[in-house]
Amino acid sequence: MAYQNFTLLKKYFYLLLFFVLTHLSVFAQHDSIPLNTIIERAAKVNNEHPVEKVYLHLDKPYYAVGDTILFKAYLTMDFHSPSEISKVLNVELVNSRDSVVEELKLPVANGTAFGNIILSGVNYKQGNYRLRAYTQWMLNFNTSYMFDKVITVGSALNKDVNADVSFSGNLSDKNSKLGARVLYRGTDGAILPNKKVDWRIEKNGDIIVKGRGTTDAKGYLNLAIITNKREDISGGLLITSIETEKTKTAGSVFPLKNAFNASDVQFFPEGGSLLADMQSQIAFKAIQGNGLGIDVKGTVVDGQGKEIVNFSSQHLGMGKFSFTPQNNTAYTAKVEFADGSKGTYNLPRVSAEGISLAVNNANPHTLILQIASSQAFFQKNKNKVFYIVAKNGGFVTFAAQSALTEQTTTAAIPKSKFKSGVLEVTLLSSSGEPLSERLVFINRDDNLNIALTPDKPSYLTRQKVTLNVGAKLADKPAEGSFSVAVVDETKVPFSEDAATTILSNMLLTSDVSGYVEQPNYYFIKPDIKKVDDLDVLMMSQGFRQFDFTDILSGKIKPVRFGAEQGIVLSGTLRKFNGMPVFKGAVRLIIPDKNYSAETTTNADGEFAFQNVVFADSSQVTISARNNLDSKNMKITMNTGFYPTIGKSENYADEIINIDSTLNTYVKNSGKQYQFNQVLKEVVIKASTVKKVTHQDYSGLSGLSAFADHEVNPEQLTGCNNFLMCLTTALVGITYRDNNFYITRDYNQGNKNPVQFYVKGMPVDVSYLNSINPKEVDGIEIFNSDGFSGINKMNNTNGVVSINMKEAPKGQKISADELKKLFPDQNVINFTPKGYAKVRQFYLPKYDVSQQQKASDLRTTIYWNPNVFTDKAGNAVLNFYNADGRGTYKAIIEGFDKDGNIGRTVVRYTVK
Structure with a gap:
């Protein structure tokens, strides 16, 4: 195993309920695989590839330059228990150019870690960023279980203009005209008419197209994008500069990766296929060019244009309808989108024969399964054995087998057999071939019940607040680890439906592929409609876990990356002729910790210092000088492995018009950081400096x-x-x-x-x-x-x-400086990535009887990542309000030692 330094006890609870779907009459088949074998192989994969998930609780949904992102990480395994696998968590903040602006390495204790990222005006500008969190162990699963969230950052620093943009045209349609309309306002909200504007579209530093225009009487700039490089526009940036009275030019930047995409509709037959002469349920999902759902209505017609069934979306562009397709018939959907545009789409092909699995999830206590086969399939496979296997949280939690004795059979399964979350139900042949699959969301109301109770119904500004925490699982007290954020909701408005929460992440989005819009909608007071909406979502999303084809064929990729138990500094010691040094002495020195350690190399010249603890920015020295003939030795350090920064599934969460969307928050930020202005960049034009190229070096x-x-x-x-x-x-x-x-x-x-x-x-x-x-x-x-x-x-x-x-020419350097240019290769001085320093959240204390001169404009009123409930399930929190009046929102999230998770939101008034 790749994760050697710990013992991982896994709880497999196979509910091998061999129920009789029909009168059971099993016939042995020479190519069949016993159901127990399928379960055992699935268990083996789980044992060798235990899944970790990570969720970050943030203090706010968005930020401004000058803020500090505060977060607590919850690292889990199995059914959300605190992870025993990894002890190191990596957190990255990635900008729109896919460059990592901030990288943190955090120690994990009892499945939790916490940290912060300071959004200084030197390194950060207004825009959309990606916050990623992962362990090295997660890299064995590509990027499936990483935490990946869009973080929008506004800015009021040195700002003279607010701008909003709208786009028109379809990039994939050569006959479609591409255009943009930009509205310019001053920071006071006044429109900016008759102003000259220069604009350009850039990608990877290259200018694709550029132009110049003037705003009209209402402050709008209308620009037509005409270029032969249409394909290069996607992923580029629209950059504009407008003349104002306060400054010669003020710039605005808009990403174009989702600007000119057409709306689209996809259709998903339940169970995976449309069977001829069998009633089928089809889910559909309509999305705009920006990736968000769009309401749609339409009609399904056959090859002769005859209308078969009408349909319309029920939630965020998603919906479903039923009809009975005929053999040898192609069906088409004629669609009209909410914006008035129209489209025609082909439905999936109708199969003449096959078998399909359908699930009715409407009953709160029981799942109703239906297996239906076409007449031709039934005649060929009558009395053959089929399996139903359900995976919940990666584990096989239900398995059953039956002989096919009727075309349509149904069975009821108690939901008490499963934990809350995504359930993957698969119908397999006796040879282990997956025939049909359906995702279902189980909601058993088995999460922690966390009470968060203010000591008063309302408060004054700067008044002391006491929050009483009470955590229970059912009717029993729960000891757990929690984090609490309190924000001034008047200054930080945000839709709870769109929130990323410990419930929506751990139970839903981490287990399905693709983007889930407004994930928290399904968890706020679930009702019949939300249950049905979530069921449609399940029919249109894919599952992240291993499928049975890979499990049974043994195609699961072997573990490549071990679980980090601490920071490891490793490398190789070789002689100049390339031969490894065996039993070579290597010394580690960390001066600011007054720490040193020694080790020896193996037969391949490899060495490693395990579980090294040091702070980020610490200087580290690795030396091999204590060896004979050390001057003919060279140390090569291993570098960390960085996962590829691919396209985010959550790109639709990016905010294009940040100025207007975050207007309330950014205005407050401007007041809060008015004395923290960053000097504007001044471009000094001088004589042309020769660009350095490879031709300046004789060796190249x-x-x-x-x-x-x-x-x-x-x-x-x-x-x-x-x-x-x-x-x-x-x-x-x-x-x-x-x-x-x-x-x-x-x-x-x-x-x-x-x-x-x-x-x-x-x-x-x-x-x-x-x-x-x-x-x-x-x-x-x-x-x-x-x-x-x-x-x-x-x-x-x-x-x-x-x-x-190039370094300045003609400047003398010292002998020490010259030596640094040609250092000994048996010594390496470097600054490896150490554990990040965590900034303490500032908690002011006020005496309301005294006058306080300085304004308290905080938006995050209270942040505590270390809230622990006692054996009675209780904890008490104290803090002071800021100067903002209105509604304050308090959020508590966390888990107990057994992996039960919970979240609660309460509000109180400040007068």
């Missing part, structure tokens, strides 16, 4: 004069970790297993990595960790090494030249 003179791809320094804006940024910035390069490869060659089987050069000197991947992105003048990518012979000499494929900004 054999490369082509022109690179195949280039990365401009502007594309690294906001990048803090250079190596991590390269995983997405390098064009035509694939990052795999801590190495970089030419994508086209890698896909054809060439697994030789590229060779990196920095200032014309060859370096390994680990060296890239030490580069300051702000000192990079550009990156050149070469798919071949030309006449240089670099790849033959190093057994590599392709060259990447990282060109640094």
Whole structure:
């Protein structure tokens, strides 16, 4: 096993209820697999691939430049129990250029961790960011169980103009005209008429199209986007600059990745297929170009244009309808969207024969299963054995078998057999082939009941508040770990339906693939309609877990990444001739902790220091000087593995018009941080400075004069970790297993990595960790090494030249400075990623009888990530209100030691 340093006891509770769907008459088949074997193989996969989930409770749904993001992480396994697998959590904040702006490493204790990210005006600008959290163990599952949330950040710093945009046109339709309409207002809300505006569309630093215009009498700029590079617009940025009285130009930036997409509709037959002459239920989902649901109505017609059935959406563009399809008939849906546009879509093909599983989830206590087969399928498979297997939380929690003796059979299953969450019900043949599948959401009301009670019905500003916490599971007290956030809801308005919560994340979105709009809607006072809406969602989403085809065929990928039990600093000690040093002495020194340790290398020259504890930014020295002939030895450190930053499933949560959407919050932020203004960037135009290229280094003179791809320094804006940024910035390069490869060659089987050069000197991947992105003048990518012979000499494929900004010429340097340019290779001084420092949340204390001069404009009134209930399930919290009047919202979330989760929201009034 890859996670050696702990014992993981897993609770498998297989409810092997071999119930009789019909009069059971089982016939042995030579290719059949016993049901017990299927269950055992599923258990083996679970045992070798236990699933971790992570959820971050944030103090607010959005922020402004100058704020601090406060969060508590809940790391769970199995049915949401505090994880025993990983002890280290990685948290990243990623900007719109897919560069990691902030990276934290946090220690995990009892399944929890907490931290903060300061949104300083130096590193952050207004825009949409992605907050990701994951353990190294999760990388065995691609990115399925990472926490990934859109965080919108507004800004009032040095701001003169607010701008909102709307788009028109369809990028995929060549006949569709692309356009944008931008409304400009001053920060006081006044429109800005008759102002000159320069605009351009950029992608990866290249200008796709540009133009100039003037706002009309109502402050609108109407621009037509005409270009031969339409395909390059998606993923680009619309950048505008408008002249104002206060400043010569004021800029606004709008992302275009969702701007010009057409609306779409998808259809999902229950069980996976449409069977001829069998009544079928079909779910559908209509989405706008921005990924959000859109109301729709339509008609299904057959090949002759005859209307078969009408349908309309019931919630966020989703709905369902039933009809009986005929064999050899193609069906089409004629659709009209809420915005007036129309479309025609083909329904899935009708199958002449087959078997399908349907589930009725309307009864609060019982699941009704129906298995229906076509006449032809029934005649071919009469009396054959079929299996029904249900997985809940990754575990097989229900299994049954029956002989097929009738075309349609039904059975009832008590929901008490399952835990709340997503249930995957699969119909399999006796050979283990999945035939039909259905996702169902089980809601048994088995979560923690958390009472959060203010000591008064209303308060004054700056008055002391006492919140009493009481946690119960059913009628028994619950000891648990919780986090509490109190915000001024008047300044931080937000729809509870759209909130990301511990319930919506752990029970729903972490177990289904695809975007779920307004996930908390289904958990706020569930009623008959919400249950039905959630059932339609289940019919249109995919399951994240392993499917039975992979389980039974043994195609589950082996574990590649071990579970981190602490920070590990590892590397290799070799002689200059490449031979590993066996039993070589390696020493670790952390000066600011007054800490040192020693180890020896194995036969491959490898060494590792386990569970090293040090703070982020600590200087670390790794030395091999205490060896004979140490001057002929070289240390190479292993770098961390960074997961690919792919497209977020939650892109629809990005806010395009931040100025108007966050207007209330940003106005308060402007008052709160009015004395924390950041100096505006001043562009100094001077004589042209020669750009550094690979041709400035003699060792790279054999490369082509022109690179195949280039990365401009502007594309690294906001990048803090250079190596991590390269995983997405390098064009035509694939990052795999801590190495970089030419994508086209890698896909054809060439697994030789590229060779990196920095200032014309060859370096390994680990060296890239030490580069300051702000000192990079550009990156050149070469798919071949030309006449240089670099790849033959190093057994590599392709060259990447990282060109640094030139140092001032004619300046004398000291001997120590010269030595730093050519350090001994048997010693490495570097700053590895250590545990992040956690900032204490400031809690003011007020005496209401005294006058306080300074305004208290806080939006987060109280934050406490360490709330623990005692054996009686109780805890008491105290804090003071700010100056804001209106409604304050208090949220508590958390879990107990057995994995029972809960969330409660209460409001109180401040007068």
